[in-house]
Structures are given as C-alpha cells and as structure tokens.
Amino acid sequence: MPDLSAIARLLILAGVILVAVGIVLLAAGRIPGIGWLGRLPGDITIRRGPVTIFAPIVTSLLLSLLLTLILNVIFRR
Numbered sequence: 001m002p003d004l005s006a007i008a009r010l011l012i013l014a015g016v017i018l019v020a021v022g023i024v025l026l027a028a029g030r031i032p033g034i035g036w037l038g039r040l041p042g043d044i045t046i047r048r049g050p051v052t053i054f055a056p057i058v059t060s061l062l063l064s065l066l067l068t069l070i071l072n073v074i075f076r077r
Helices: 005-028 057-075
Strands: 044-048 051-055
Touching: none
Parallel strands: none
Antiparallel strands: 044 051
16 A cells, blocks of 8 residues: 555645635635725626626736746745
8 A cells, every 4th residue: 555644745735725725715805905806907797687797817817827926936946
C-alpha cells in the first residue's frame, strides 16, 4: 500500500485554505472599500422578470490575475 501521508497533507492544506476563504467571504460584506467587487464595468447583469443572471466576467479576470501574481511570488524558487 502506498504512503498516503502526502495526500493527507494536501487534503489538510486544502481544508485550511477553504476555511480561510470562507472566513474572508463572510467578512467581505463588513469590509469597507470592496463594495465595487462584482460591480465592475464588464460584469454582466440581466434581469428579466423574476429571473436575474449575473456573470462577473471582469471581476473574475481581475481576481484570477491577482491570485496568479500572489501565488507566483509565494511559490517562486
């Protein structure tokens, strides 16, 4: 049977990251200055009667770029 300690560490790390992201999302509504997040030009909102479709395209691109830069700095060797 292969050594599962590496997989266990990865799962623990993933759990810690998910908890941290959850805490940030819970606190995000109370942090002043980030109300613009999700309302950038290029974020699409379609309202038709009782149905609302929201596609935060520019916000997703901005967050992806920011996370890419941060992770490249952290994991650069």
